[in-house]
Amino acid sequence: MADATTKNPTSAPQDTRRSFLEGVAVGWTIFSAASAAGLLATARFLFPNDLFEPPTKFKIGPPSRFPGSKDGTVNEDFKSINGIWIVSTADEIYVLSTVCTHLGCTPNWLSAERKFKCPCHGSGFYSSGINFEGPAPRPLEKYKVSLAPDGQIEVDKSTKYQFELGQWEDPNSRLKLA
Amino acid sequence: MTLLKSITETQIWKSLFRHKYPDNPRDQALAVLSNVFLHLHPIKVKKSGVRMSFTWCMGGITFFLFLVETITGVLLMFYYRPTVEFAFNDIKALREHVPLGIMRELHRWGAHAMVISVWLHMLRVFLTGSYKPPREFNWNVGVILLVLTLLLSFTGYLLPWDQLAIWAVTVGSNMARAHPIIGHEGPGASFLQLGDVPLVTAASDVRFALISGRVVGAATLLRFYVLHCVAIPLGAGVLMAVHFWRVRKDGGISGPM
Amino acid sequence: MPEQIKDLVDWLLGPKIYFLLSVVGFWAMIQFRAFWTQAWVAGGIFVFGVVFFALSMGDRDFTLIVAKPDNVPISIMFVSIGFLLWLSFRKMVINDRLIAKGLPTFEARESRRRVFCWPDLVYSEFLCLIILSVLLLVWALYLKAPLEEPASSARTPNPSKAPWYFLGLQEMLVYYDPWLAGVVFPLQIITGLMAIPFIDINPKGNGYYTFKERPFAIVTYLFGFIVLWATLIVLGTFLRGPNWNFFGPYEFWDPHKVEALNNVNLSEYVYNVLLERALPSNILLRELPGFLAVALYFGALPPVLANFGFRKIYSQLGFIRFNVLANLLLFMAALPIKMLLRWAFNLKYIVAIPEYFFNI
Numbered sequence: 001m002a003d004a005t006t007k008n009p010t011s012a013p014q015d016t017r018r019s020f021l022e023g024v025a026v027g028w029t030i031f032s033a034a035s036a037a038g039l040l041a042t043a044r045f046l047f048p049n050d051l052f053e054p055p056t057k058f059k060i061g062p063p064s065r066f067p068g069s070k071d072g073t074v075n076e077d078f079k080s081i082n083g084i085w086i087v088s089t090a091d092e093i094y095v096l097s098t099v100c101t102h103l104g105c106t107p108n109w110l111s112a113e114r115k116f117k118c119p120c121h122g123s124g125f126y127s128s129g130i131n132f133e134g135p136a137p138r139p140l141e142k143y144k145v146s147l148a149p150d151g152q153i154e155v156d157k158s159t160k161y162q163f164e165l166g167q168w169e170d171p172n173s174r175l176k177l178a
Numbered sequence: 179m180t181l182l183k184s185i186t187e188t189q190i191w192k193s194l195f196r197h198k199y200p201d202n203p204r205d206q207a208l209a210v211l212s213n214v215f216l217h218l219h220p221i222k223v224k225k226s227g228v229r230m231s232f233t234w235c236m237g238g239i240t241f242f243l244f245l246v247e248t249i250t251g252v253l254l255m256f257y258y259r260p261t262v263e264f265a266f267n268d269i270k271a272l273r274e275h276v277p278l279g280i281m282r283e284l285h286r287w288g289a290h291a292m293v294i295s296v297w298l299h300m301l302r303v304f305l306t307g308s309y310k311p312p313r314e315f316n317w318n319v320g321v322i323l324l325v326l327t328l329l330l331s332f333t334g335y336l337l338p339w340d341q342l343a344i345w346a347v348t349v350g351s352n353m354a355r356a357h358p359i360i361g362h363e364g365p366g367a368s369f370l371q372l373g374d375v376p377l378v379t380a381a382s383d384v385r386f387a388l389i390s391g392r393v394v395g396a397a398t399l400l401r402f403y404v405l406h407c408v409a410i411p412l413g414a415g416v417l418m419a420v421h422f423w424r425v426r427k428d429g430g431i432s433g434p435m
Numbered sequence: 436m437p438e439q440i441k442d443l444v445d446w447l448l449g450p451k452i453y454f455l456l457s458v459v460g461f462w463a464m465i466q467f468r469a470f471w472t473q474a475w476v477a478g479g480i481f482v483f484g485v486v487f488f489a490l491s492m493g494d495r496d497f498t499l500i501v502a503k504p505d506n507v508p509i510s511i512m513f514v515s516i517g518f519l520l521w522l523s524f525r526k527m528v529i530n531d532r533l534i535a536k537g538l539p540t541f542e543a544r545e546s547r548r549r550v551f552c553w554p555d556l557v558y559s560e561f562l563c564l565i566i567l568s569v570l571l572l573v574w575a576l577y578l579k580a581p582l583e584e585p586a587s588s589a590r591t592p593n594p595s596k597a598p599w600y601f602l603g604l605q606e607m608l609v610y611y612d613p614w615l616a617g618v619v620f621p622l623q624i625i626t627g628l629m630a631i632p633f634i635d636i637n638p639k640g641n642g643y644y645t646f647k648e649r650p651f652a653i654v655t656y657l658f659g660f661i662v663l664w665a666t667l668i669v670l671g672t673f674l675r676g677p678n679w680n681f682f683g684p685y686e687f688w689d690p691h692k693v694e695a696l697n698n699v700n701l702s703e704y705v706y707n708v709l710l711e712r713a714l715p716s717n718i719l720l721r722e723l724p725g726f727l728a729v730a731l732y733f734g735a736l737p738p739v740l741a742n743f744g745f746r747k748i749y750s751q752l753g754f755i756r757f758n759v760l761a762n763l764l765l766f767m768a769a770l771p772i773k774m775l776l777r778w779a780f781n782l783k784y785i786v787a788i789p790e791y792f793f794n795i
């Protein structure tokens with residue numbers, strides 16, 4: 001085979017051309033890859049590593065602070081700072097996120113009509129968090145709630161429970177009262 | 179008359195203006211040709227092209243409003259600090275502690291007027307069929323400029339840092355949360371997982387990159403400020419140059435072939 | 436103004452009748468363009484509008500919403516669109532008559548002549564600049580830019596509105612989920628606008644006003660801009676109040692107004708009502724009717740349209756252009772279709788998979 005190529009008079013320029021084209025291809029590939037990597041690194045620059053937002057795990061007081069009722073009592077004390085509602089029924093306490101599942105506005109608790117009503121697009125939720133009117137596609141989210149050793153209720157916003165994924169069955173999504 | 183002549187005969191005047199008073203064809207041509215700002219225009223245009231009822235002057239009005247926004251915007255920057263601590267009070271002070279406190283009004287109403295004039299310019303261009311060959315590319319540049327105008331206005335909406343601002347931007351930016359695949363509440367995002375760890379979350383999706391946080395906050399204010407004052411105006415400026423240049427290259431103001 | 440008229444207007448401007456009225460009005464605007472563009476008719480409409488507006492300013496609720504500083508631009512937009520539509524339709528009618536007689540259009544006659552930019556163009560630009568500066572100054576002196584309470588992430592004002600130029604999109608959010616109304620539709624609008632020069636290959640009507648030489652292009656564009664964009668902005672600004680409920684222009688914005696919004700998904704209609712059985716637990720099976728409907732809408736309709744009704748357009752445009760056009764038109768029609776379905780059948784979602792945020 002090697003003899004055949006050396007004997008062919010046209011083979012030498014062809015080889016040069018091929019190696020030239022290969023060089024061009026390799027060169028452009030490296031250039032494109034480097035450009036893409038640079039672009040990705042620049043895009044990564046838009047995502048900060050540190051955030052200056054309130055802590056996600058905090059204590060809200062003993063269960064006695066939240067007297068329950070049959071229909072569920074909605075406590076709004078922690079709405080403005082921590083973005084949660086504490087709902088206490090006769091036998092359990094759970095924590096609802098104040099973020100509307102439609103476009104993230106903060107709904108208002110209308111105690112007379114016993115519903116959360118979102119001012120942005122009119123979504124309505126029962127005190128259980130279940131959506132029943134308006135464009136919201138799914139119920140409000142619940143946060144992890146537990147009893148700390150010092151007897152206070154501890155809320156962990158980094159763990160959330162979504163009804164439509166069946167996560168409300170999770171024992172950590174509510175605090176059973178004995 | 180002699181006074182006027184003694185001014186126009188000076189070396190300083192002649193160094194500025196390379197033509198006589200434009201009341202004859204030669205100087206009318208030179209007036210446009212020898213001025214860097216006016217030479218955006220051709221020397222002659224179709225009669226239909228200068229008729230206000232044909233063009234509505236909307237393109238020109240839009241550009242003029244962009245200049246108004248640039249000038250008033252630069253002036254406002256002297257008194258405004260884009261931090262949660264100061265932003266609201268600085269805007270309030272603009273109204274009360276600065277003489278002739280209508281700079282913000284000019285800026286805001288000018289912005290609203292610019293959004294309207296861009297739409298009307300587009301309406302006129304459509305109704306006269308002026309996007310047809312050879313002007314396809316310039317129509318596309320125009321569409322991008324329209325989007326940039328809306329983004330300019332939207333990023334500026336946050337800067338007063340009042341209830342109106344933060345909630346309009348919250349509602350607006352939450353749409354990015356629902357972007358398919360790259361928004362954490364968009365369809366398909368939950369399929370992107372490494373084992374048990376979701377890749378697209380509230381702290382890694384496209385909305386996070388836009389507002390630099392899980393919620394609209396201090397970092398968002400700074401980010402929108404930079405976009406509003408530097409990044410988008412630069413992009414719009416470059417595209418406007420392209421837009422105007424293409425108007426000339428594509429045969430000037432449109433008219434029947 | 437008598438209360439009966441106010442009640443009638445409030446009723447007429449309810450979201451359903453408002454939208455239907457704007458469609459009918461749009462059709463009438465196209466159909467009777469030769470009639471309403473006459474000076475005395477247009478003048479009459481204008482005078483009627485001004486008188487009606489002046490009388491309405493006596494109403495507290497009306498004044499409250501119209502005189503809100505950030506809403507003033509919408510009134511300006513409303514008036515200027517009306518005036519410019521009159522101007523352009525008038526020119527269209529005149530030119531169409533000239534073309535029918537075989538005469539050159541108004542612009543064609545004028546464009547033969549060329550004039551110097553100095554002074555003709557430069558001076559009219561200068562005049563424009565001065566008038567606009569004066570208007571802007573008066574506007575700024577007369578109206579203060581709004582500044583509400585300092586930002587608070589806990590208290591959402593009721594209602595919470597996007598900037599006014601996005602209110603058309605916000606109105607869409609009532610009918611479609613954010614990923615469609617906030618992402619896909621806006622992107623489709625931008626792509627659709629950019630595609631216009633490449634879809635509309637009709638060489639006529641380039642550089643002059645005409646309706647008869649390009650009716651399809653003008654009707655489609657104006658329907659999108661006037662009916663689906665501008666009037667929805669007006670609706671979102673003036674007629675949407677607390678809880679995004681609908682309020683007539685003379686109605687008090689009562690935050691406790693109750694409106695029943697119990698909507699039903701297509702899958703529930705098919706399985707619970709039609710087949711009288713429980714919803715299947717398998718998500719794909721449950722949403723099969725919706726998937727089929729969407730697939731038929733986007734997949735089967737274009738070839739059907741190409742063979743019936745749009746045959747001539749198909750033969751002119753060819754396969755690729757026609758399918759791009761059909762896809763854009765179907766996206767554009769998706770909004771009014773969903774509106775009608777919502778109003779007629781309380782339909783919430785055609786495909787409803789909230790588990791994966793996939794709702795159509």
